[in-house]
Amino acid sequence: MKTVKSLAQMKQNKEKIVMMTAYDYPSAVLCEQAGMDLILVGDSLGMVVLGYETTIPVTVDEMIYHTKTVRRGAASTFVVTDMPFMSYHGSIDTTLDNARRIMQESGASAVKLEGGGKIAETVKRLTDSGVPVMGHLGLTPQSVGVEGGYKVHGKQRKEAEALIEDAKKLEQSGAFAIVLECVPQQLAEIASEALQIPVIGIGAGAGADGQVLVYHDIVGYGSHHVPKFVKKYGEISPVILDALTSYKQEVKNGTFPAQEHSFTMKEEELPTLYG
Numbered sequence: 001m002k003t004v005k006s007l008a009q010m011k012q013n014k015e016k017i018v019m020m021t022a023y024d025y026p027s028a029v030l031c032e033q034a035g036m037d038l039i040l041v042g043d044s045l046g047m048v049v050l051g052y053e054t055t056i057p058v059t060v061d062e063m064i065y066h067t068k069t070v071r072r073g074a075a076s077t078f079v080v081t082d083m084p085f086m087s088y089h090g091s092i093d094t095t096l097d098n099a100r101r102i103m104q105e106s107g108a109s110a111v112k113l114e115g116g117g118k119i120a121e122t123v124k125r126l127t128d129s130g131v132p133v134m135g136h137l138g139l140t141p142q143s144v145g146v147e148g149g150y151k152v153h154g155k156q157r158k159e160a161e162a163l164i165e166d167a168k169k170l171e172q173s174g175a176f177a178i179v180l181e182c183v184p185q186q187l188a189e190i191a192s193e194a195l196q197i198p199v200i201g202i203g204a205g206a207g208a209d210g211q212v213l214v215y216h217d218i219v220g221y222g223s224h225h226v227p228k229f230v231k232k233y234g235e236i237s238p239v240i241l242d243a244l245t246s247y248k249q250e251v252k253n254g255t256f257p258a259q260e261h262s263f264t265m266k267e268e269e270l271p272t273l274y275g
C-alpha cells in the first residue's frame with residue numbers, strides 16, 4: 001500500500017501518481033487489480049451514483065457506507081474519503097469527530113477537504129490528530145451555490161496567485177497532497193513546482209504530479225453530466241443496455257431460462273399434490 005511518504009517519494013522521482021474515484025466493491029476490486037496508486041471515495045458519488053444534482057446532499061454516513069464497500073474491495077490500496085458538505089466547518093470537535101468516524105468506521109487511509117487558507121487551521125488540527133489530509137483547490141464543487149456554477153478557476157493573475165497562496169498554506173498546515181480541479185494547465189504546472197507535496201490534477205493539464213478521474217466517467221457508465229476534461233476509455237452503458245434488453249426479451253419469449261440454468265430432481269422425489 002502507498003503511504004504519504006511513498007507518494008512524496010513518487011513526486012521526487014517524477015513518477016506520475018494515478019488516482020481513481022470509485023464508490024463500491026466491484027469497482028474497487030478492479031481499481032486495485034489495475035494498480036491504482038490511490039482510490040478516492042469522492043462525494044461526486046452524489047451525482048454519479050445517488051442521482052443528486054450536486055454534491056451538497058451527501059452525508060458523512062453515506063461517505064462511510066461507500067468507503068466501507070471500497071475498502072472491502074481494495075484492502076491493499078490507499079483510500080482517500082471526501083469529507084462532505086459542511087462536515088468540517090462547524091466546531092472543531094464536530095470536525096474531528098466526523099474525521100474520526102470516517103477513519104475508524106470505514107477504514108479510510110486519509111480524508112480530503114475542499115478549500116484553502118480558510119480551512120488551514122482545520123487541516124492542522126486534523127493532521128496533528130493523526131488524520132492524513134488531502135487538500136482540494138480550484139473548482140470546489142461543495143461551493144457551487146456560492147460560486148453560482150462550475151467554471152475554470154485561476155485564469156486571472158490575482159486569482160492564480162491566491163490559489164498558489166492557498167496551496168502553500170495547506171502544505172504548511174500538514175496536507176500530504178492537493179487536488180487541483182479545473183485550472184489552466186500552466187497554473188497546475190506552477191503549483192506543482194511551488195509545492196513539495198504532490199499535486200493531483202483533474203482538468204488541470206499534464207503538468208501536475210498526478211491525475212484523478214471518476215471510474216464511471218472513464219468507462220462510460222451512468223447518466224450524469226460528464227465534463228470536458230474527462231477522457232472516456234470505454235463506453236459500457238450501451239453494453240449494459242444491450243444485456244438488459246436481451247434478458248427482457250428472452251424472459252418474455254420464454255427462451256430464458258434454458259436447461260443449463262435450471263435444476264432438476266428425481267422423478268420419485270416429486271411431491272404428490274393432494275386436493
Ligand code: KIV
Binds near residue numbers: 042044212
Ligand atoms: O468527488 C470527487 O470525485 C473528487 C475528484 C473529482 C477530485 O473530488
Ligand code: NA
Binds near residue numbers: 042043082
Ligand atoms: Na469531491
